[in-house]
Amino acid sequence: MNIFNQFEEQLRASINNLNTAGDLPDGLDLTRVTVEPPRDPAHGDLSTNAAMVLAKQAGRKPREVAELISNRLGDLEGVESVEIAGPGFINLRLRDAFWQKLLSEILKAGETYGDSRIGAERSVNVEYVSANPTGPLTVGHARGAVVGDALASLLQKTGHRVTREYYVNDAGGQVDTLARSVYLRYREALGEDIGQIPEGMYPGEYLREVGQALADRDGRTWMEAGEAEWLPAVRAFAVERLMLLIREDLKAVGIEHDVIRSEKELVDDGAVQAVVETLKAKDLLYTGVLEPPKGKKPEDWEARPQTLFRATDFGDDVDRPILKSDGSWTYFANDMAYHLDKAQRGHDTLIDVLGADHGGYVKRMKAAVKALTDDQTSLHIILCQLVKLTREGQEIKMSKRSGNFVTLREVVDEVGKDVLRFIMLTRKNDAPLDFDLARVMEESKDNPVFYVQYAHARICSVLRHADNELPALGQDLSQLSDAPLDRLTDSAELAVIKMLAAWPRLLEASAQAYEPHRIAFYLDDLAAHFHGLWTKGKDNEELRFLLPSDPDLTRARLALLRAVALVIASGLSIFGVRPVEEMR
Template identity: 45%
Template sequence: MNIFNQLKQDIIQAGQKISTDHSVLALTNIEIPKDPLNGDLSTNIAMIIAAKEGINPREVAIKFKELMSNIPYIAHLEIAGPGFINFTIKADRWHNCIQQILSDDEEFISIKISEGEKVNIEFVSANPTGPLHIGHARGAVYGDALARLLDKCGYKVTKEYYVNDAGSQIDILIQTAILRYKQALTGEEILIPTGLYPGEYLIPVGIKLAEEFGDKLLTLADNECNNIVKQFVITAMLAIIANDLHALKVEHDIFFSEQSLHDNNLIDTTVNSLRKTGLVYEGTIPAPKGKIDPNWQERTQALFKSTMFGDDQDRPLQKSDGSWSYFAADLAYAKDKIQRGFNNLIYILGADHSGYVARIKATIQAVGEGKIKHDIKICQLVNFVENGIPVKMSKRKGSFTTVKDVIEEVDVDIIRFIMLTRKNDAILDFDLAKVKEQSKENPVFYVQYAHVRIVSILANGAEHTPQAYEKFINKQFDLSLLASEEEIGLIKLLASWPKILEGAAKHFEPHRIAFYLLNVAARFHALWNLGKENNDYRFVIESDIELTATRLALAKAIQKIIVNGLEIIGIQPMDKM
């Protein structure tokens, strides 16, 4: 059992003798104090109980101290401030964490927050009208890392991409593809009118249309031609998108078609169901705020009562031509996810979709009858800079930087790590000069170099101290020899892995893993550098077989934690540079 769970269990056991309300004990939380002078671990459970029962928190804390002072692994227990309880843990309990790591203790390496709860994470979901740009890449990396994180913590995760293959943007795509098709047939350059997609990525699609159909499409009725081109171009665009995602090491489990909601009458069914519950009515909505649309006119239409669920206005379900609105499709899509057995829905949106949060929440609460867990995360913008100066990287016509452009400049593992060096809702500056440096200023290099150094330490131990290496392999080492302040500090950091993992998963924040890896790498490099100045700190000391075997065990434990963290981020650890 990891130290956090063990201490929590012992606090709850003591608390049952203090509080008659045992449910409050479930709120027990163990934290690592920012100031090491306040001990190794801390809890505010005494203040929680005191607030619940209307008594003095320090008196509650004193009772905890009396009940817990004789627990074998607690070296010291102190009451601080209004009622915090600070614990100092004995060194041998910290050393035990190394054994747990080396034995791949499942409770330590992969904690179980859930026992197979089905989670649907929808992310990227870019319109199939062109290649992915770098903003999509951030959402892709965040969504994929979150899926890996939740999977490691016991959830059954499905990664889903919602294909917006219905609506006006597809009509524009079809028109543009037909122009590129005509260009391929005639060999003449065609000017793409304003409002269509100007990017050169549709030129190969036009060529393939010409190769597949010759001039046949020109002889068909517009409707028949458009239907053929639609299927062809969407398939081609999704192949481009899938390749971009694959290059980022992102693989979705499901690509769900919006058009299928229309074709299978799922929107009609969902709206009719909501109408029966009184959530759909005939009414009018106010004119759009901001710039006046000369084509807008007030009309009576079917509206969904999304204001009942916290949205700022009720939402129209049909367009002026009678076809279903995007919002109506969103209702049906949420309903479909729930019917597929998902009771936890996570949506990851780009910065330009932050205004959709309230309406998405309204759809889930309505069709899920308030029983479905849900969360909507926003991925903010990515700014490319080089030595602090903004950089425009686009090599193609169009107004965006594609994922392919960036991967040509920067290794994909670097991209993935950098995308997680800031919280998802904070703007990220991607410094092209910094990520190419082989220094501690480059966070990816800094973590990978720690792994490379450990590989070297283990190889060095096997070559120069085979007797010590054999003891290490056979687990015949004495962890009490790890007694320096620097070693104990690093071991305590390794021991916090389950706490980091749990916090990252519960708050959907995989960036915490990246920060933790940087911290581990920094502590390790600092310890390694001490060995350059003082032989007593070296990992491999040929004259001391016992100590070398033990430090090889420490090095291996550090390596295992780094590998586990990089696995969540989706990065392959390097053995040499």
């Protein structure tokens, strides 16, 4: 029910008719022809660039082409007028009856309004969070978690088959550091004075519980054992306990992954060696010496032969090492194996949602996926900028290593998961986000989550009053879709319908750009249109939603309110936010 797509199809048909009539030449390239909302609503309801795109191909002036096309578009059903503007833009105004009929169709579609099939059932793997299992999640992790989860829901709503995935980085040196830190807490739990936590260890208080749990399970088994003996057991125990904590934190935010993939299992299964053999077979590995990093040369820089992947053949800036000097694989080699593993599981598109500190990771990983899959699998990497946590403007510092940080669970407990999720999506992922714990709880139009929820709650309040005062009207969607919607003629009412009409296009554009934050902007605009209509009703009794003296007009306005509530609820469901029926 994307009206812009519908009119674009009709536009293309009109151009083809002009070809057939000999008014325009055959073989015109229409790929850049679009139908969009005008930047200024005063210019009309729809706008197309067709004349400017086709003029050079047709050997005509843009306004001449615009005249030809306009004559055809004026005959389309629902079109009230066609105007040519500027160098050749064609603007269309649609009749009120078109919008009124569209409202009926929205109500008939119900919760499925806006659903799209542009994904064509393509398989998409969205990997997000994937925090090292070394402690509880912080509010910084929350942004990537929410962006990834909302993006997965958005892609599902637009016809993709989505797998939500968490990658456990349990094969690196940081996990050994975690195990040693837990071992200290284990000894502490058994009565030993461990003194100050050594530099480089994890000092967080949360590890006391892990150490105590290990002592409860194993007693003094590891007290006299050597590190080679206790390290693997303590590491496995620590990762399991920390992952349990992380999953509980995510569940508190309403996030559950379909797949949890272990890096260690991947390496132990020989996946990295398999990648190396694949690259060798493609002649994409060689022994070489890299140039020192650009800028100041590190004091410990040593030019030495390394096993390198020909990443520059696939768009990277430099070739990348896959083997460390100690003979172990680089993190990059492990990540190559992991992405090939995802591709081999049948995913057409891979999406990684990562922190801003992974900026240097993008080109090398895209090069790897292109090389390993013969460019058959696409990789998109979404970087989420930092979250600045404040209270009434005063920044709250966070440091995971020092143990001085605010956990995700603490923020959820204070403001609730719905507020957290919505606010995390009020900025584009690559823009910094200020999260003020006091401001997000304010009941004002400057607080977007309150403003949108208040619109939904207000509508629910009107519907409850209608049910009490005018029960005979009925509020089923099927009943309201047959209401006399031609009674909705006020400019503010029509403006709300036009906002609703933009929802399917907004969903598709957001999915194609991998930008769920656009939904937050849209919901804020839709709420503003509704609140504006509410205010007009307070100032003018004839525009009130409930008019006992005019049941037909009341039914029409209830139909409009139900449609607004449907779309708000639909948008919030993508965010994983529950629409409220009462503000408490």
